[in-house]
Amino acid sequence: MASNGSAGIRDSPLEPGIFLEEELGSDWYIYESPEPAAPDDLFPEAIPECHPTISPRLYHTVMAPISLAVILALSFLVKRRRLRQSCWNGVPGLLSPGNLLDGDGPRAVAAAVFGILFSSLCQLVLDPAPLPLASPSSPTAREFWKILALLYYPAFYFPLLGCAAPRHRLGYAAGTLLAWGHCGAQLGHRLQCPLAPKIHPLYSTLSHVPVLLSLALLSLWYPAVLLRSLGRAHAPETQIPGKSYYRRYLKAVLSKRGRKGGPAKIEESLQARIRSHLLSYVYIPEEGFRIPLMLVVSVTMAVIAVYQVSVLLLAAVVPALRAVRAGLTKDVVVLLVQFGLVPSRGPAVPGAMEQELRTARHYLWALEVCYICSLALCCLLTCAMLLRTLAMHRSNLRALYQGAVLDVFSKAHILRPSRESIVCWMGFSSFQAAFACLGLLIQQVIFFLCSVAFTFLVVIPLQDGTSSPLFGIIRNMWPFWLALVVAVLLQHLLARSQFLERRSLHRELTNRRALCIVTFLLFPINVLVGVLAAVWRVVISGLYNAVHLCRLDISLLHRGVETFDPGYRTYCHYLKVEVSQCHPLLKAFCFLLLQPGRSEAPAPPRDTHLEEGLQLTHPKAPAAGRARSRRLRARWCVAYTLLHNPSLTASRKTALADPAANGAQLGVPRP
Incomplete structure (x- = not known):
């Protein structure tokens, strides 16, 4: 009965379904219950909306008019109170954001303000409301507001850099107030609302770190310069900007001190060469030179x-x-x-x-x-x-x-x-x-x-x-790799021992017939070696160009077509402007010309009661030799700056354009 029952079950119409159910029931791929995922990991809790005390719109609404008023007041101050009434008849004009061609200006202030501006532009790209004073109504309007924001943010942060341009106590005081206002508002906003739903909760805070550091630097620099200027309230006006640097550069060029250390070794060890190569990537400041x-x-x-x-x-x-x-x-x-x-x-x-x-x-x-x-x-x-x-x-x-x-x-x-x-x-x-x-x-x-x-x-x-697919490819193709390695080693050994003859002073090619035979026989294998070399060339070119893309001082193209590289072309023209307008020897020469002469003491009155012979004798000046040496040294410095200034070469006469005029020895001097 049992057998008949089992046979009946097998012959029943449900037999395929029961069999399929039994087979699938043993398969864990279908019926094993999956572990539920934690909802907090997949969908993190929504960040609540944060309303700081000073909202971004209120911050810009208050600081923008204050910045505009400060820049207008300083412009009027520069034109009216600093002996510039002859410029446009004393009409106030827009301040300059500092002399960016100056070698001795407030470098930290310029770098900090540019850093604030660039960080604001980076946040502008991902911000749904690019202009804080207005909110876009559509995606098209948002792109339009982004274009306006590209013009708004430079004007908004312009007074932070313009307050340092007049080199006046009122400018430093205004810069202190502006820096403190910007820094207080940004810091309060970050402390009250450290998290934001954009990209990542901490992205907004992390992206504002350069802004906070730059504003902290300005908040410390302006008060320090203001206190220093108040300390010398009765002192005369400061000297021409950059004069100290160009004097130091000229002094370093004219210095007669010998170089430290002995002569360089012809052959260096491998460790010394690695060390020198690594040090070439580290900028070490040197005396008498400052980066522009x-x-x-x-x-x-x-x-x-x-x-x-x-x-x-x-x-x-x-x-x-x-x-x-x-x-x-x-x-x-x-x-x-x-x-x-x-x-x-x-x-x-x-x-x-x-x-x-x-x-x-x-x-x-x-x-x-x-x-x-x-x-x-x-x-x-x-x-x-x-x-x-x-x-x-x-x-x-x-x-x-x-x-x-x-x-x-x-x-x-x-x-x-x-x-x-x-x-x-x-x-x-x-x-x-x-x-x-x-x-x-x-x-x-x-x-x-x-x-x-x-x-x-x-x-x-x-x-x-x-096993890895890479290991499998290498294992299966080992005869191919072995043949390439043996062929390359064989060519190097033959070139060293059979095809190159060493003589007393030079090397010469020998066994030319054997060289031609080996070249023909190894041609197919060298084609395969060339394929690998071509692949390596592509790889190394891509890596080199990717790593050096940020460098503008070198071209990623061949020297014949390097002008098509926009980065290198920009760098070359940048050097032309820097050298022609900021040549330190030329600036030192101009400062020597602008230097006021020393007033000499009046000659003592003659005694009329002396005899006639004593009156005819000329008294010897006590410091004539010292004054003459100073004049000669000053004239020699002026001549040196003129001769070594390449921007003045085209303005010289034809005789002075000769290299011999600059001190070059073209031949053996005549006796």
Whole structure:
């Protein structure tokens, strides 16, 4: 009966369904209940709306009219009270944001204000309300307000830099009040509302760190300069800006002190060469030379750009990877197993599902580590390239100051300002910041892909003890790699021992017939070697260009077409303006001309009661030799500045254009 019953069950119409149900019931892929994901990990709690005491709209509504009033008052002060009534008949004009071509100006103030402006523009790109004074009604209107904001923010922060331009106590006092107002409002807003729903809760606070540091610097600098000016209230007006620096530069050039240390060794050890190469990427200040103000601003903007881009990349990607890893379920793991992204242990292995879930989470953790490590490496490389730019810029400026144009440019250039050079000088710092941003993004993509490939093709298979596709390719193609290595080594050995003959003074080619035979026989293998060399050329060119994209002092193109590189062309024209307008020897010569002469003491009255012979004798001046030496030294300094100024070469006479006029020895002097 039992057998008949079982046979009846098998012959019943439900037999296929029961059999399918029994087979699927043993498969954990379908019926094993997945673990529910934590809702807090996948969907974090919404950040409540924050209403600070001083809202952004109120802050801009109050500070914008105050800044406008301050800049107008200082303009009137400069025109009326500082002996400039002859300029436009004393009509007030707009203040300058400092002399950016000056070598001895307030460098920290300029860098801080430019940093505030650039950080505000970085936040402007992602802000839904770009203009704080008005809210856009549509996406089209938002883009229009962004264009207006690009003009509003420079005008809004302009007084922070303009207050330092007059070099007056009232300007310093106004700058102190403005800096304290901006810093207090920004700091209060960050403390009351540290979290924001944009991108990441902490992104708004982290992106405002350069703004807070720059405002803190201004809040300390303006009061310090104000107290210093009040301390010398009865002192005369300050000297011409930059005079001290150009005097120090001239003194360093004319110094007769010998170089420290002995002569350089011809052969250096490997450790010494590595050390010198690493030190070439570190900018060490030297006596008598200062980096131009615009380059200081450019490097500061590039560093802030690296910080802003790295914070954005971290806030946009890392939390998303962590949320995906925390919310990973077994259903998703089943899908990954079916696509082959996660290795399968098989349904018969107990606990295989939990093991594969841990493996998938481990893979996501490895992606996060690769992303963070590649981003840190990109930031370090970009900062190293910027330091290298400072060292190269100093050597280029020194060469151009001496008139060695061909040591810097591939072709001869006239160091005169032109329309294109002025435009490039104005956009140099902006180009540097933009190139740093784009270079960091490209580096991050390349290094992240390389680190992921190395991790999943080498590191993880070695940890798990499994076979990697890369190891399989290398194992299967070992005859090919062995043939290439043997062919290359054979050519090097033959070239060293058979095809090159060493003589007393030089080397010569020998065994030419054997050389031609070996060349023909190894032609197919050299084609394969050439393919690998071409691949390596593409890889190394891409890595080199990605790493050096932030540098404007070198061209990424060939010397014949380097003018098509917009970054390098901007840098070349920037150098022309800097050298022609800020030549330190020329400035020192101008300051020597503007220096007032020393008034000599009047001659003592003659005694009329002396005899006639005594009256005819001329009394000897007590310090005539010292005065004469001072005059000779001053005239020699003037002549030196004139002869070594390349910008005056075109204005000299034909006789002075001869290299012999500048002290060059063209031949053996006549007896």
